[in-house]
Amino acid sequence: MxxxxxxxxxxxxxxxxxxxxxxxxxxxxxxxxxxxxxxxxxxxxxxxxxxxxxxxxxxxxxxxxxxxxxxxxxxxxxxxxxxxxxxxxxxxxxxxxxxxxxxxxxxxxxxxxxxxxxxxxxxxxxxxxxxxxxxxxxxxxxxxxxxxxxxxxxxxxxxxxxxxxxxxxxMNPFYVKLRKARTGFAERWSGLPQVALPADVRLRPGMKSGAAPLRRRLGLESGAAYDKVLAAKVKAFQGDHGLKPDGVAGTATIEALNRGDGYYDRLIALNLERARLLPGPYTRHVVVDAASARLWYFSKGAQDGTMKVVVGAKESQTPMMAGMVRYATLNPYWNVPSDLVERKLAPKMLNGASLTKLHYEALSDWSANAQRLDPANIDWRAVADGRTELRVRQLPGGDNAMGKVKFMFPNDLGIYLHDTPSRDLLAKPARQFSNGCVRLEDAQRLGHWFFGRPLKAESDKPEQHEPLPQPVPVYLTYLTAIASGDGVQFLPDVYGRDVM
Incomplete structure (x- = not known):
């Protein structure tokens, strides 16, 4: 025992x-x-x-x-x-x-x-x-x-x-993912022969000749045929460079190949710098990316949600900026930009439209104590010609451009996040259409995240201000290179900010 x-x-x-x-x-x-x-x-x-x-x-x-x-x-x-x-x-x-x-x-x-x-x-x-x-x-x-x-x-x-x-x-997840993707991207596409390709050709799978320079550029064995191996390599290149992976070496693909390795590495480095300025996920914050027209929100080390947004057009760009979302405005007015009053609204008034029926009102100035003006006493010809600048705001309601709520991070450019009744633009793949503000796909969901409860106006009274329990940082950035799967997706430089 x-x-x-x-x-x-x-x-x-x-x-x-x-x-x-x-x-x-x-x-x-x-x-x-x-x-x-x-x-x-x-x-x-x-x-x-x-x-x-x-x-x-x-x-x-x-x-x-x-x-x-x-x-x-x-x-x-x-x-x-x-x-x-x-x-x-x-x-x-x-x-x-x-x-x-x-x-x-x-x-x-x-x-x-x-x-x-x-x-x-x-x-x-x-x-x-x-x-x-x-x-x-x-x-x-x-x-x-x-x-x-x-x-x-x-x-x-x-x-x-x-x-x-x-x-x-x-570090912010955008930075972490792009940093990792940069390594794999370099392993796949760096060090290949920097062969200049003719810009005026269009090569497609099945061609028996003419593909020799393209094969050399992509590091394949010599030959002239556009075979399945070359088509697969072209598709992989397209997928890693934000192009439609159709295997056809058209204008956009040839242009991307002719830019060379250094261009893309510098572009990735530039976007890492942009992402470096964003906080880590343990900081409760919102990120709006104008290049992809999307919004994300983070807290407690994780992404809590994302949604589509509409951002500024090329002529009225959403700036790179950061601030603190401090309050929400329910039943908001929309202060119509002066150029839109001049170009869009004044001609309608000259053609006999009713400002009241259009759900707008004109005001004496831009102060908090501005007085309403009688539309019949306004020189609409002077407004249309640009000789008179007029303050006009759209009244709250179902057709208001701000929707039911806007989230304010005070700034002198008049940029904010807001609801929108124009849902059609959110369905488009490219969503740079606004005058600079950020239109939200789901303002109620974001409002619930901000406040920890459903956000609802107490009455029909215009401009009901609701302070956030705790101000939340919002970062408006511009990421034209982002991690996508195992590669890097390069987005169109709509605003022309990628000059290097």
């Missing part, structure tokens, strides 16, 4: 786990004591309030988040950064010594070194490397250099620190 005696004397698995956990906690306590005695500078502001408890140590070693950080730093060139700036060799050596020795002093040094390196990388990754024309309407949304304590505190409270580092959780 020796085996029975051994079984009785052996600890139960639960006891082993408890003993292991107690040992691990004791080791971390020793490391905390060493951190307390050696930490200084800005790192003390992070470690002090948490009792100098280590961030990177697990079971007497640097945890897997340390390996994830090293791997991320090794690929920092994808962020426009230099891996050599982070002294990776010393960090790896310190990790190896600390893990092998288990000495609390070495582990404390390693914990502090990893925290310092992590804070530096996050700060650099968030910092724009080029000047972009973005208007910041509120101090809360202006880019700023975060202190190490803020960067480390955010990392210390996420559900999984390892996943946070691996997934670059402090």
């Amino acid at each position: 020796i085996w029975a005696s051994a079984l009785l004397l052996a600890p139960w698995p639960g006891q082993v786990i408890a003993q292991s956990s107690a040992t691990s906690e004791a080791a971390r306590t020793s490391v905390a004591a060493e951190i307390r005695s050696s930490v200084g500078g800005k790192l003390r502001d992070f470690y002090g309030p948490r009792g100098y408890w280590p961030l990177w140590i697990e079971k007497g070693k640097i945890g897997p988040q340390g390996d994830a950080l090293i791997a991320l730093m090794e690929s920092a060139d994808a962020d426009g950064l230099k891996p050599g700036d982070y002294d990776l060799r010393a960090l790896k050596r310190l990790k190896g010594d600390a893990d092998a020795n288990g000495d609390p002093k070495l582990l404390a040094r390693a914990d502090l070194a990893f925290s310092k390196a992590f804070a530096a990388l996050v700060s650099d990754m968030r910092k724009p490397s080029r000047k972009l024309k973005v208007r910041y309407l509120d101090p809360e949304v202006e880019p700023k250099d975060e202190e190490p304590r803020e960067i480390l505190r955010a990392a210390a409270v996420v559900p999984s620190f390892v996943d946070y580092v691996k997934g670059i959780g402090w």
Whole structure:
């Protein structure tokens, strides 16, 4: 019965786990004591309030988040950064010594070194490397250099620190996905022969000759036929470059091929810079992309929803700007832009239309105390000729251009998010039609997200203002290169902002 005696004397698995956990906690306590005695500078502001408890140590070693950080730093060139700036060799050596020795002093040094390196990388990754024309309407949304304590505190409270580092959780998902896609894109399309193709040809599958330059450009074996292999390669190129993957090398495809590798890498880099200015998903915020005419909203580390929007036309572009959505206006007026009053409304009045029946009213000025004007006393010819500027607003109702609600982030350009009765434009693939404002596919859904409840006017009274429980940042950006599947989708540069 020796085996029975051994079984009785052996600890139960639960006891082993408890003993292991107690040992691990004791080791971390020793490391905390060493951190307390050696930490200084800005790192003390992070470690002090948490009792100098280590961030990177697990079971007497640097945890897997340390390996994830090293791997991320090794690929920092994808962020426009230099891996050599982070002294990776010393960090790896310190990790190896600390893990092998288990000495609390070495582990404390390693914990502090990893925290310092992590804070530096996050700060650099968030910092724009080029000047972009973005208007910041509120101090809360202006880019700023975060202190190490803020960067480390955010990392210390996420559900999984390892996943946070691996997934670059402090960056906006648009940035993270495009960064990853950039690597795969380069592997597929960089380094191919930069053969100039005739711009006036149209090549299609089945052709027996004429495809030799195209085959060379795409790195295929020599020949002149447009066979299935070439067609598949062309389709793959088209799919990765935002073109219709029909396998036909027409004008747009030839133009894209002739731009060369460098053009697309620079375009991806430019859009990474635009995405770099967006907050991470743990910040509750809204993103509007004028290039794809879509809106997304995020909180608690995840995307909560998305919807189509209509944005500014080429002649009345939605600007790149950021502000704080502070209140909603129910039953809004629509203040008609002066050029539309001149070009659209005044000619109707000269042809005998009724301002009242059209559900508009004219006002004496742009102040809050403006007086209503009698349409019969207005010189509509002077308005139509541009000699008189007239304030006109559309009354609330089913045909109001603002719909039932608009969400306000105060700015002098009159840009805001709003409902719309014009649903037909939302069905179009390209949705750049507005005068600069953002028309929402589902204003009620976004309102529910803003307020945590259905948003409904208490009466028919115009301009009912409802403050948000907490102001929410909104970022209006312009992303002409986005991750799509395993590739990169390049969107039309409608606004002409991709000059490089």
